[in-house]
Amino acid sequence: MIRNHRREVVAAYLFILPFVLSYGVLFFWPTLQMIYLSFTDAPLIGPGQWIGLENYIEMFDDRRFWTAVRNTSYFVALTVIPNTLIGLAIAMMVSRLKGWQQSVILAMFFLPYILPVSVVYRIWNWMFNVQFGIMQYPLTWIFGEPTPVFRVQWMFMPTVAFVTIWWTCGFNILLFLAGLRSIPSDIYEAAALDNANRWTIFRRITWPLIWPVTALVLTIQLILQLKIFDQVYLFVQGGRPDPSMVMVQYIYNMAFQRNEGGYAAAIAVALFAIVIVFSVLQFQLLRSRGEK
């Protein structure tokens, strides 16, 4: 059937217009504004003077900025790969279950993911409470005395990472499970006839075939964890925020507490650049590895 070409083009533009408009107004324009802001000395609200690269120069000399970068990287290292591996391991176990058992177990693993961060904070703050938290039993057994994990500097990040993995793992399990289900069962049967043991089957069949999903999960995780803010912000309450400051927290701190909109924008641009460079780099790298 031959359609009216001009009318089709008009219809096409009409259909994409809502998206283009909202993307432009809510993402593209603010991003440009943020970049512009980073070259000014603007406060949180209202315009500022153009000061060129001064914010960036200041940033590179800012000890607290580098602490935030270091803490964010540490948190990423503690969560991204462990979360992915744990997700894969649990998905492989869940995939061995059948029928309703699988649904129930999967639902149990997924349940934490639907909780808002404030609830997660409440749960784990109780669990780790020095006086009555259930986690104090193993902690006392290990360290000999009740331990306030959110007040001990070196324990803070690993504990927040642990809680984050508990909280977000369900979604990764779901992605991995979908990936595992897409591998036809006769391939495993062929492998069984081909004398492959379990480890060989995992290493040479499951792992390569699930690799695209793994690359996706790793990338999503990386972006998500680089933007860490809420958990650290909540768990640090009542303690000293500076040593465990992460990048988004520092941006918040600068913009909303110190009223330095321009400087906060410069840090935000830096984070934006890090996220883009790392995620694109990682995704490309992982994809090419998968195609080899």
Added chain:
Amino acid sequence: MSDIVLKEVSKSFGAVSVLDKVSMHISSGEFIVFLGPSGCGKSTLLRMIAGLEQVSGGEIHLGGQRVDQLPPNERGVAMVFQNYALYPHMTVRDNMSFGLQNVGTPKEEIKRRVEDAARMLEISQLLDRKPAQLSGGQRQRVAIGRAIVRDPKAFLLDEPLSNLDAGLRVRTRLELAQLHHRIKATMIFVTHDQTEAMTLATRIVVMNNKRVEQIGTPMEVYTRPATRFVAGFVGSPAMNFLPIASVSDSNGKASVGLPGQTIETAVPMAGLPKDKLTFGIRPEAVRIAAEGQGLKGEADVVERLGERTLVYTRLADGSTIIAEDKGISAVQPGDTVYLAIDGNAAMVFDEAGKAYHAAA
């Protein structure tokens, strides 16, 4: 020696029985075809021999060793799957090497065996490609190649031709026959296509409804089917069946009364039940005769196949019988035709479906 012996092998999934006490002896080097309609249990039986399904009862022996409790890899069989089950992320070479690598075969040996098999199957130029870059027929060859390199005691093929288009299917069928002739390995081939079974098998195992109906050479199964099911399932077009009104003794042979005619058959009277019998005759034993001779009917549909013509004839009582005429046939739909039935080629089935044949 790689004889395969099945002793009263049964299989049920929960309360549903899919195979009931199947026994057979497959000699080394035979090309056995499991033939039957969908759901008759033939694929399940093959998968039990491979070790991919647990047996619910009975024993499986392979090369003198009882294997029904062994895992698939310890049985020394190779399987070609209906969907080929190639490893999609590996090259053809890796697909074929995988099984040998897993048992620690030296690299040079693997290389030699893979290349030999590839040459035999004419896929040498495809060794560095991945399955996605191959056509259906090429994938099929790789799947067979993967089985060959392992030098198994038996090849198990689960409807391997069903995903190929008609032309390729015929060619691959021929090549499989040649391959079997060359490597002389025991092969078990599952199909629901009776042409594949007839052309490939040294012996056919006809299965229906959880049981083995008959085991025999293609010609035995065709000319002396053990049951009415086998008679109807093997042969294209299918055998004609007509109800027998009466049966009488004619020099020890059965003379049967059909609607409109009495036919003298070569089936002995001895042991033949007296009633509820069915008359069976293959279309090639029903010829178009001169006017006024034989069974009268009306040509309903005329199928011209080139070298022969099939005439679907409606008889006076409304039943249809397929007759054969020469390639250039004068019969037109609607014509009145007369059918000459060769009583010597006829067989009789009792109520339970058991066949009675002329003395061998």
